[in-house]
Amino acid sequence: MSSSAEAESAAAAATERFQRHDSLYGDAEKVTNGKHHGSGDSWARTLMLAFQSIGVVYGDIGTSPLYVYSSTFPDGIRHPDDLLGVLSLILYTLILIPMLKYVFVVLHANDNGDGGTFALYSLISRYAKIRMIPDQQSEDATVSNYRVEAASSRLRRAQWLKEKLESSNAAKIGLFTITILGTSMVMGDGTLTPAISVEVVWISVAILFLLFSVQRFGTDKVGYSFAPIISVWFVLIAGTGMYNLAAHDATVLRAFNPMYIVDYFRRNGKEAWVSLGGAVLCITGTEAMFADLGHFNIRAIQISFTCILFPSVALCYMGQAAYLRKFPENVVDTFYKSIPVAMFWPAFLVAILAAIIASQAMLSGAFAILSKALSLGCFPRVEVVHTSSKYAGQVYLPEVNLLIGVASVAVTLGFQTTANIGNAYGICVVTVFSITTHLLAVVMLLVWRAQPALSAAFYAVFGLVEFLYLSSILSKFAEGGYLPFCFSLVLMALMAAWHYVHVLRYWYELDHAVPAAELAAVLARRDVRRVPGVGLLYSELVQGIPPVFPRLVDKIPSVHAVFVFVSIKHLPIPRVAAPERFIFRRVGPVDHRVFRCVARYGYTDPMEGHREFAAFLLDRLKTFVQEEAAFASTTSGSSAAVAVAEEEQRLIDAEAERGVVYLMGEATVTAAAGSSLLKRVVVNNVYGFLRKNLRGESHKALSIPKDQLLRVGITYEI
Template sequence: MDVCVLATVLSAVSGIREKAPNLTQSEVVWISVAILFLLFSVQRFGTDKVGYSFAPIISVWFIFIAGIGAYNLAAHDVTVLRAFNPKYIVDYFGRNGKEAWVSLGGVVLCITGTEAMFADLGHFNIRAIQLSFTFILFPSVALCYMGQASYLRKFPQDVGDTFYKSIPAAMFWPTFIVAIMAAIIASQAMLSGAFAILSKALSLGCFPRVKVVHTSKKYSGQVYIPEVNFLIGAASIIVTLAFQTTTNIGNAYGICVVTVFSITTHLMTVVMLLIWKKNIAFVVGFYIIFGLAEFLYLSSILSKFVEGGYLPFCFSLVLMALMATWHYVYVKRYWYELDRVVPAAELTALLARRNVQRVPGVGLLYSELVQGIPPVFPCLVDKIPSVHAVFVFMSIKNLPIPRVALPERFIFRRVGPAEHRMFRCVARYGYTDQIEGTKEFSAFLIEGLKLFVHDEAAFSCPHTDNGGDNNNNNNDDNDARRLEQAVVAEEEKRFIDAEVERGVVYLMGEAEVAAAPGSSGLKRIVVNYVYTFLRKNLSESHKALSIPKDQLLKVGITYEI
C-alpha cells in the first residue's frame, strides 16, 4: 500500500522542476517527504473528515485534466483519435516485437489508481462507483491521455515529463497545486483500504491486537489504526529517500497493481462458480479474456523485477510471514488453554481454601476461552489469595456478521453454585461494531448481568396450566417458589449494584509463550523471537480494549506450546 502512496506523491511533486529547474532531485524528495509526513499525521482526525476536506479538489482535478486534454487535442494533432482502431495495435507489435511487449509494463501505469476504487468498495455503494467511473473518471482520464498523445506528436522530445510540459503556461501553477492535493486524496483512499483490511484480519486472529479507532459515527467502515499508520508512514518515507526517483517506484507500483488485478480475477472466478453459480461457459469466457490480458501485462512488468519491482514482493512476504506467525501461535495458545481448563469441582475446592478471601468489588478476567475456567485463574489465586465478591470470566468474540444488536450482545451463565456469584460472559461483536468505552462497556455488562439474574429466577420454576383440585396445591407451591426466587433475584441484583459501587477491576493474563522443549529450530525462532517481538512492540490488549491502567491487574503465566 505504501508504494501507491509514495509513487503518487513523488510524481506529483516532481512537476515543480518545470518552473524551478535549479531544484535538485534530492530537494524534490525532501519536499515529498514533508508532504508524506503531513499526510500520515492528519489520519488521526478520521478518514471521513479528511475526505470531506479534500473532496471538492477531486472535482476540480478532473475538470482540469479533462480541459487540458481537450485543449491539447484541439491545438496539436486531433488525428491521434485514429488510435482507437485496433489495427494500430497489431501494427505496433509487428514493428517492435519484444520491445512492444516490454513497453506494456509502462502502458499499464496509465490505469493504476483504479484499484483504489475497489479498496473503497466497503465505504461506498456499487452504484456510486459505477456512476463516478463512467461519467467522471473515465472521460476525464481518457481526454487527458489523448491530449498528451496529441502533444507528443508535435513535441516528441518531451516524452520524459509529458503531463507537466503539456500544461498551458497560464494553467501550470493552479494545476500543480491541485495535482498535489489530488495525490494526497488518492493516497488517502489506499490508506483507508489498508486500515479496513487489517481490521478484518484482527477479527480473524491473523494480526496482533491493536487499537482500531472508528472515525465516523455514520459510516462504520471508516477506521484508523495508529500503529499501522505509523508503520506505513515510516516505510513510505524510507523508500522515498532510498529510491529518490519515480522510475523504480513506478516499476514496483506496476507489479503491485497488475498482481492485484490478476488475484482479483482468480478470486472472482471462484465466486462466480461457487457463490453466484453462473453458467460455466460464461465463467470460462470471463477467465480466458481477463486472465490472458492480465497475464500479458504481468509478464511484461515482471521484466522490471530487479529494477524496483521486488519492493511489493518483499513487503508482501514480510507481512504474510508476520500474519502467519501470529495466527499459528494464537491457535496453539488457544488449544493450550483449552486443554488445561479448570474443572468446576476444582473451582469450588479452590474457593474453599482457608486463605482465600472474597474481597469487595467486581472482577472481570479476560480470556479467549468461552467455556471452562482458564488456567490463569488458579495462578491468580495462588499469587493473590483473593477473589472479588462478583467475578466474571469475560470473553470477547468477533462474529462474521455486520452487527450484533445490543440486547443480544452479552451471553451469561453461572460458574459453580449460585452462592459463588461467579459468571461466564461472552460479548459478541460484528465486524462493523465498535467496542464501547470502559464506562459504557461496564454499564452495559452490569445491566446484562442483572437481566440474566432476573430471567434465571423467572424461568427456574415450572409453569403448570393443568386444571383440577389435585393441582391447586402444586400451583400454590410453584407460585410460592417463584415469589421466593424473585425475592432472591432482587437481593442479588442489589448486591451486584453495591459491589459495582465499590469498584470494577479488570484482570488479564500476561502470558509468556515459549516453544516446548524438543521443538524444532524453526519453531523456536517463530515462537520465542518473532511472536514475542510482535507482542511486545505492538499495542497491548488492554490498550486495544480501552481499559484504564488504574483499573487493570495483570497476572504473569508461561505457556509452553
C-alpha cells in the same frame, strides 16, 4: 398441539439453551442486525454519496495521467503509431478491469457492505470453515448478518467445494496466504502512492512529512472536502484533453479500434510486452473502489466511475496522445507540457493537491484493512485510533503510519524518478488485482453458486490479462520491482508468524480449559474468600474456564462477589448492533454468582471505553438474570425464581457500586521442548519480539486503567 404442550415445549427448548454446555458458543454467533451503510438509500442520497466518493476513492486512479506515458515510454517514442497502440491499450485496460471487473462484478462480492481482501476472505469463511482458529460451529449459519443458505440445498458442486476447502489444510493455508499477500501489497501501494504522485523530489518529501504528520487528526473532518478538489481536477484534465484533441490531432480517436493494440505488439514484440508494466499504471487505485465500499454503496460507486472518472481520464489520455503525436520529445513530462501556458500554475497547484488526496486515500485504505486483519488475529496488536464517530472504518494506526511514512520517504529519495518508482508500484497493483480474481472465483462458485462455465470464463479472461501485466512488471524486477516484493515478504512473514502462534496459543488454552467440576472445587475451598466488588477476567476462549483462573486463585485466594469470565469475540462481519453485544451463561449454581460472557464485535466495530463497557455489560447481565428466572418460572410453575433473580439484580448493583476490577492473564509463550529450530525461532524470537516492541498489551486495546487492572503471569509451552 395444545397451548399447554406448546408452552412446555418452549420451556424445554429454553432450558436446554441455557444449560447446554456449548450453547454460549452457538448463541455467540447469532446476531440479527444485517443493515449496513447505504442499504436502501434514496436516489438523492446515492447521488450525494457518488459525489463524496470522488474525493475519497478516485484520487489515485484520477492522478495516474501524471506518469503513465512517461513510464510506458522510458526510452522515447520510436513510431508515431505506437502512441495509438498504447492509447488503445490504456482505454481498453480501463474498460476491462476497473469498469467491467470491479464496477460491475467485484463490488457485488461485498461483505455486508464492506469490501477489501479480508472482506472476501471473511465472506468465504462464512460458507466454509476455513479459519484456522476453531471458533466456528454449525450455528454460524443462523447469524443473520452472515446468515447463508446451505450450499448443499441447491447445488452439489458448491457442497463439494465446501467440503474440499474444509478438509484440506493446504487450501486453508493457501487462502490465508494469498489474503495476507494482498494485504501486504496494499501496504506497499500505500508506501509508493505518495512517492510516485509528485514529480519533484524535494516537493515530494515535504508533502510526505506534512501528510504523515497530520494522520493522527483523522480524515473525518476533512475527508469529504476532498470531493470538490478532485472534481476540479477532473474538470481540468477533461478540459485539457479536449483542448489538445482540438489543437493537435483528433485522429487519435482511432485508438478505439483494438487492432492498434495488435499492430503495436507486432511492430515492437518484446518491447511492447515490457511496456505493459508502464501502461498498467493507468488503473492504479482501482482497488480503492472495493476497499472503501463500506463508506458508500454500490450504486454510488458505479455512477461516479462511469459518469465522472472514466470520461475525464479517457479524455485526458486521448488529449495527451494528440499532443505527443506533434511533440513526441516531451514524453518524459507529458502532463505539464501538454497544459496550455496560461493554465500551467493553476494546474500545477491542483495537481499537487490531487496527489496529496490520492496518497490520503491509499493510507486510509491500508489502515482500514490492517484493522480488520488485527481483529481477526492476523496482525500484531498495534494501537488503533478511531477518528470518526460516523464511520467505524475510519481508523488511524500510529505504528503503521510511522512505518509507511519512513518507507515512503526512503523510496522517494532512493528511486528519484516516477519511472523507477513505477516499476515497483505496478507489482503491488497487479498482484492485488490477481488475488481478488482468485478469491472472487471461489466466491462465485461457493457463495453465488454460479455456473462453473461462468466462473471459469471470468477467471480465464481476467486471470490471463492480469498474468500478462504481471509477467511484464516482473521483467523489471531488478529495476525496482524487488522493493515491494521484499517489503511484502517481510510483512507476510510477520503476519504469518503472529497468526501461527496465535492459533497455537488458542489451541493450548482450549485443551487446558478448566472443567466445571474443578471450578466448583476451587470456589468451595476454605481458604478462598469472596471479596466485595465485580471481577471481570478476560480470556480469548468462548467456552470453558481459562487455565489462568486456578493460578489466579492460588496466588490470591479470593474471588469477587460477582465474577464474570469475559471473552472478546470478533465475528467475520463488519458490525454487531450494540443491543446484541453480550451473550451470558451462568457457571455453577445461583449462589456462586459466576458467569460466562461473550462480547461480540464486528471487524469495524470500535471498542468502548472501560467504564462504558463495564456499565453496559452489567446492565445486560441483569437482563440475563431476569430472563433466566422467567424461563425457570415457566418450567417449574413457581414464581420463586423471579424473587431470587430480583435479589440477585440488587446484589449486582450493590457490588458494582463497590467497584469493578479487571483481571487479565499475561501469557508468556515459549516453544515446547523438542520443537524444531524453525518453530523455536518463530515462537521465541519473532513472536516474542513483536509482542514486546509493539503495543500488544491487551489492557491498552481495552482502555483499562492500570489502577483497576490485575495481571496474572502464566507460561504456555506450545
